[in-house]
Amino acid sequence: MMNLNQETMRQVIEEAFNKTNNLRWQMAITRAAQELESNPFMPYDGHALIILSESNEVYSANGTCQCRAYEFGKPCGHRAAARLVARYNERSN
Numbered sequence: 001m002m003n004l005n006q007e008t009m010r011q012v013i014e015e016a017f018n019k020t021n022n023l024r025w026q027m028a029i030t031r032a033a034q035e036l037e038s039n040p041f042m043p044y045d046g047h048a049l050i051i052l053s054e055s056n057e058v059y060s061a062n063g064t065c066q067c068r069a070y071e072f073g074k075p076c077g078h079r080a081a082a083r084l085v086a087r088y089n090e091r092s093n
């Protein structure tokens with residue numbers, strides 16, 4: 001787990017969720033939120049979120065990702081997580 005302010009992150013997640021009507025993105029955001037709570041290995045390098053996936057692959061997620069969902073043009077939790085962390089960082093600075 002990163003050293004996050006839970007309350008700030010909760011707000012960021014809620015806003016992101018309410019901002020979209022796209023069910024797939026909402027699911028991606030939900031997955032990302034769970035991931036951010038449970039995955040201890042998720043450093044943000046200033047540009048992208050580095051995510052070790054359940055299948056032990058390392059994704060560098062920002063506007064793009066290297067996972068299957070992205071390959072098929074679908075929203076993925078990795079990109080959602082990257083966006084959440086970026087928003088969170090903007091707010092914290």
Ligand SMILES: [Zn+2]
Nearest residue numbers: 065067076078
């Ligand atoms: Zn992905």
